[in-house]
Amino acid sequence: ETGVTQSPTHLIKTRGQQVTLRCSSQSGHNTVSWYQQALGQGPQFIFQYYREEENGRGNFPPRFSGLQFPNYSSELNVNALELDDSALYLCASSDGQGLNTEAFFGQGTRLTVV
């Protein structure tokens, strides 16, 4: 098991609502990446936070936003939820940037939008 923990593990929301997902990075890791994994698909990169600043973003609309705290934990916020936002949301932590920065994934948060 990695030291990356995510909460909650499961969540059901109604279309149009807002949701906040949380991630605690592995000890010593200053970088957190968020991924969306639809059923039967590979994870898709949403964005990354490095030392509390956004450090790259995938092809996701602005209603997906994030935050990283001084202790390097992170939040993913999604506004105006749509049915297609139903997915497993994965957080991955790593130690810095560069070529030797393996990403360690948490178990994910299963979001269902009804």
Next chain:
Amino acid sequence: QQQVKQSPQSLIVQKGGISIINCAYENTAFDYFPWYQQFPGKGPALLIAIRPDVSEKKEGRFTISFNKSAKQFSLHIMDSQPGDSATHFCAVPNTGTASKLTFGTGTRLQVTL
């Protein structure tokens, strides 16, 4: 954003057999090619990765082969075991860090007794 094509989509192998999964990419920020293994209800976990300057890497029963000119790499699982039954993903770095990845679509591997 580039696509990473993975095949086959699913694979059934007998215990003791060889599992082979292939991956093709369009571009990569640098030569780092990991394979992740995901069990139901869990996040992906790094299985094995290959880095620049080598065309093959072996760790126990797992081998990555890399063909730079063809922009392809593959995972070979020797002596496949039922515990290998999981979804396997290849990934390619999309910028200059190994933590921003474009994943393939996944291969569901089932190893039968």
